[in-house]
Amino acid sequence: MIRSIRNASRGLVRELGFLEPTLAGTDLAPSAVHALIEIEAHPAITAGMLCTLLSLEKSSVSRLVRKLVDAGEVKEESSNGDGRTKCLSLTAKGQGTVAAIHAFATSQVAAALSRLQVTDREAVLAGLRTYTNALHAGRTDTGRIDRPAVTIESGYRSGMIGRSTEMHAAFYRRVGFGAYFEAQVAAGLAAFVQRLDKPVNGLWSAVESGRIVGSVAIDGEDLGAGLAHLRWFIVDEGQRGGGTGRRLLSEALSFCDRTGFTETHLWTFKGLDAARHLYEANGFALVDEQPGRQWGEEVTEQRFVRKAA
Template sequence: MAVQEVRAFNRFYTNLIGALDYSKHLYTPYTLTESRVLYELAHATRTDAADLRAELSLDAGYLSRLLTKFERDGLVGRAPSEQDARRQRITLTRQGREAAALLDERSRDAVGSLLDRVEPARRPQLTDAMRTVRDILQDTPASIPGRGEPLLRDPVPGELGWIVQRHGAVYAAEYGWNTEFEGLVARIVADFAQHHDPQVERAWIAELDGRPVGSVMCVRDDATNATAEANVDTGTDTGRGTSRGTGTGADASGIRDETPGTARLRLLLVEPGARGHGLGQRLIGTVVDFARQAGYREVTLWTNDVLTTARALYERAGFTLVSERPHHSYGAELIGQDWTLPLREPAVPQEGTAP
């Protein structure tokens, strides 16, 4: 079934691109392949002939003939590479840059005409789907042109729901956890949305190429809630339960304690396609920095032994494993773990005083 779907998509997209290419080249003298070479020369950081051949999957002889034609037409210049005299460095001339700019303009116009047929509200859905295809099928995601550093920011409306959906989908796919887990994450997120104190509690979304690829929360953890929450741990770097784990900050009398004590790191998630580039460590560091600036004494978290990558990140950030116990949750037998990171140096007793 998957093979048939891919083949059907290929036929559809080939026909679509063929129509775009016709309009793009209607008033230019360059073939599709020639246009691709001009585009790469105008935008790529490496312009050796060997790099062009590899990037565009072109036959060496064909590329050589094409470059000879470009050189004859005054579009490119060729010279030995500064790094390796055996390689040819290809550069666009002024006329070549003008030709590439014209092609780029025509291409933008053609794609713009296509997008005019798509409702504005559905365009993000279209581009997200295209990124997904590219990320899954590309061998080296980090080499995608224009891909920069992820942006960490506050969630916008709709993204708290994204946190719930992605936690449910990712942990079901990677660990086989059932919908009990997704329901618990939904309650955690709803509690945060309704009750969090923005002075000492915060959520972050990691954005890459205009879409969310990760999340984390820093919430206030009340000692008065810890016992009540002990049996509803989420088991996923999300922390404990929903019993105001964001923290009311109030004692039994209802009087709020304005000095935060323990922060809890929750809902840490990095999309599979965005892993391996330090984003998880950056999200953890952001929580720790925020907690320190907010005046917390320590940061704690709850996770499970099966989350080996996350545990390694916590340990690298300075967290220490303080306790663990087995439990059955989300359709699996797990070993829950508590980790803690002190943010303040313990007070040193003065001479002659009790410890």
């Protein structure tokens, strides 16, 4: 994991152009580009504040500011008549340079994002934020980084079919499920979302920083009157053990209780002990177990049933 992250980090640095002597289509060094952006973003910023934002030594920032002033990009003004404190701001030339930097960077990022699915774009943003915060915490010794809050959202969400299918495929390939299984999940879920207007059907997503990290559905039609079918219950690998699965299942079962189902059924297979423990903790009991191949590979299929209280 560590080696892979380091390799990815080096690749990112190269692709963004940080190994070049200049950056973002300018004739400026990377540190100067970052300084101009921070000066634009923070009116009346001082050199001391710039040191903190850029994580650079005072002497380095002093030389950097002097070069930008000499180049006509930045101007220094006394703060409220105090000659000892200088506030930095962009000159007209500096404003033009920063506008060009933003245009270059926006074009660069937009071109990369255009090659990604919407859910992948959200994953990139969440991952970069989390990793950057973790690096900062490590450098400043501020402790562990709290994960972004996970919300449970009801109903169809854009990208949900593909994302749920992706999570299922990633989890179940460890037991040999392949293309047939993935196609069955995608087709079944795609058909189901067309029936969400029926009051006996429900769908929930766990969402972290705009990215779907879990799903579950209650199909109130396919087993007959009064029977609920719990389907497509999956949680992303990074969420397992953190309570997201319990929250999703709780939402689904609360819906079953409100709707008045007499029983809730689910099908799984032998060997998924953590999932079985969760089911049994929520009132499900194993009622049937036999060999089957409904997912393309032979496994010991299990049916659990939860009866209404």
